Amino acid sequence: MLLTEEEQEAIINFQKYLRISTVHPNINYDECITFLTQLGFEAGLTVHVFSPDLCKRLVVMTYEGTDPALPSLLLNSHMDVVPVQEKHWKYDPFGAEIDKLGNIYARGAQDMKGVGMQFVEAVRRCIKEGLKFRRTIHLSFVPEEEIGVKGMESFVKTDEFKKLNVGCVIDESMPGETDEFLLAYAERSSWHLEIICNGVTGHGSLLPDNTAGEKLRHIIDKFMDFRKSEKKKLLNNSNLTLGDVTTVNLMIIKGGVQTNVLPSTMTALFVLGVPVDVDCDKLLNTIRKWCQDAGDGVICKEVKINKYQEVTKLDKSNLWWMAFKNACDEMKLKIKPLVMPGGTDSRFLRKLGIPSFGFSAMNNTKNLLHNHDEYLNQQIFLNGIDIYYKIISELANV
Numbered sequence: 001m002l003l004t005e006e007e008q009e010a011i012i013n014f015q016k017y018l019r020i021s022t023v024h025p026n027i028n029y030d031e032c033i034t035f036l037t038q039l040g041f042e043a044g045l046t047v048h049v050f051s052p053d054l055c056k057r058l059v060v061m062t063y064e065g066t067d068p069a070l071p072s073l074l075l076n077s078h079m080d081v082v083p084v085q086e087k088h089w090k091y092d093p094f095g096a097e098i099d100k101l102g103n104i105y106a107r108g109a110q111d112m113k114g115v116g117m118q119f120v121e122a123v124r125r126c127i128k129e130g131l132k133f134r135r136t137i138h139l140s141f142v143p144e145e146e147i148g149v150k151g152m153e154s155f156v157k158t159d160e161f162k163k164l165n166v167g168c169v170i171d172e173s174m175p176g177e178t179d180e181f182l183l184a185y186a187e188r189s190s191w192h193l194e195i196i197c198n199g200v201t202g203h204g205s206l207l208p209d210n211t212a213g214e215k216l217r218h219i220i221d222k223f224m225d226f227r228k229s230e231k232k233k234l235l236n237n238s239n240l241t242l243g244d245v246t247t248v249n250l251m252i253i254k255g256g257v258q259t260n261v262l263p264s265t266m267t268a269l270f271v272l273g274v275p276v277d278v279d280c281d282k283l284l285n286t287i288r289k290w291c292q293d294a295g296d297g298v299i300c301k302e303v304k305i306n307k308y309q310e311v312t313k314l315d316k317s318n319l320w321w322m323a324f325k326n327a328c329d330e331m332k333l334k335i336k337p338l339v340m341p342g343g344t345d346s347r348f349l350r351k352l353g354i355p356s357f358g359f360s361a362m363n364n365t366k367n368l369l370h371n372h373d374e375y376l377n378q379q380i381f382l383n384g385i386d387i388y389y390k391i392i393s394e395l396a397n398v
């Protein structure tokens with residue numbers, strides 16, 4: 001595959017970005033921020049490095065619009081990546097090696113350093129062609145998205161963010177595994193429920209009623225039956241995606257002090273992914289009924305719950321969507337709207353009433369988010385630059 005000089009440059013920059021270590025835990029963003037500052041400057045953007053109190057440092061590159069007073073377009077990506085289990089990778093997870101099929105292997109290739117680089121290259125091309133847009137375009141490179149602390153959630157509360165005057169955002173979705181591109185317009189709520197089972201104590205050789213273990217078993221059975229029914233719903237309806245059903249996983253079990261003393265308390269922590277259209281109060285009441293039926297002293301502790309997730313409207317009431325859709329239609333892209341199964345920074349922006357399109361411009365790509373041997377094919381990467389170039393040009397002139 002013959003590449004133009006611009007395409008070769010884009011791939012080299014992508015590889016450089018992938019090789020910079022921004023892997024949890026305890027990330028030092030110095031090298032990454034230096035790289036992005038240089039890259040933005042070379043692309044013709046102005047670059048600011050913010051270090052607000054509540055948030056770790058972040059980079060914002062800007063291409064000013066002809067009418068800077070208009071709400072801006074924000075292209076958001078996170079710099080951080082999740083850890084790897086090196087022994088399961090066939091390539092160095094931070095080597096950004098390219099195989100004979102043109103697949104670029106590295107942690108972050110899909111999630112989401114590839115998207116960040118596609119944003120830069122798309123805007124670089126606009127600047128190089130002398131395109132001017134009504135709206136200012138900002139590219140934010142934020143920290144800590146994968147741990148949800150000191151990242152976008154904090155940044156949106158700062159004056160620096162407010163000064164960006166953001167009107168619309170493009171952020172991440174997931175690779176499409178067919179020729180369709182995935183467009184996230186909402187995401188599920190992540191609930192953390194700790195079920196505390198209190199029961200009798202005594203010698204471990206007895207058979208008393210009312211033990212914590214029996215109650216825990218009842219609770220686990222109920223959650224797992226629910227999990228099974230949701231999984232069946234998904235498998236029986238090809239129109240549903242993971243974001244349309246409630247996922248349930250048992251993540252932590254605690255209890256017991258030693259093998260001959262009946263534990264008076266045992267707890268189980270379940271994480272649920274709750275779709276936007278679920279009646280939260282009804283679900284909570286069902287879970288509380290399971291606790292009552294399990295026996296006395298069984299309590300549902302709502303460690304983390306949010307009952308309402310904002311949605312970005314995909315209809316003609318949303319002018320940003322009409323422009324986004326127009327660009328995709330002109331490119332004849334197949335778009336599959338979905339509710340994201342996991343969390344992204346979009347949730348913090350939608351909460352402010354800012355429409356946010358989760359859209360990773362990669363299709364025909366196996367979803368390897370947080371998985372071994374994460375890769376992005378170089379042609380898919382380059383196609384994505386063309387796609388963002390068109391979409392950004394439309395949105396920045398809404």
Ligand SMILES: N[C@@H](Cc1ccccc1)C(=O)O
Nearest residue numbers: 145146147148190342343344
């Ligand atoms: N992208 C992360 C966002 C997240 C971080 C921390 C907690 C919850 C969600 C995920 O889905 O896993």
Ligand SMILES: CCCCCC(=O)O
Nearest residue numbers: 111340341342343344
């Ligand atoms: C499963 C979807 C989650 C994508 C957001 C992330 O992990 O960065």
Ligand SMILES: [Zn+2]
Nearest residue numbers: 111146369370
């Ligand atoms: Zn991730």
Ligand SMILES: [Zn+2]
Nearest residue numbers: 078111112172
């Ligand atoms: Zn991500």
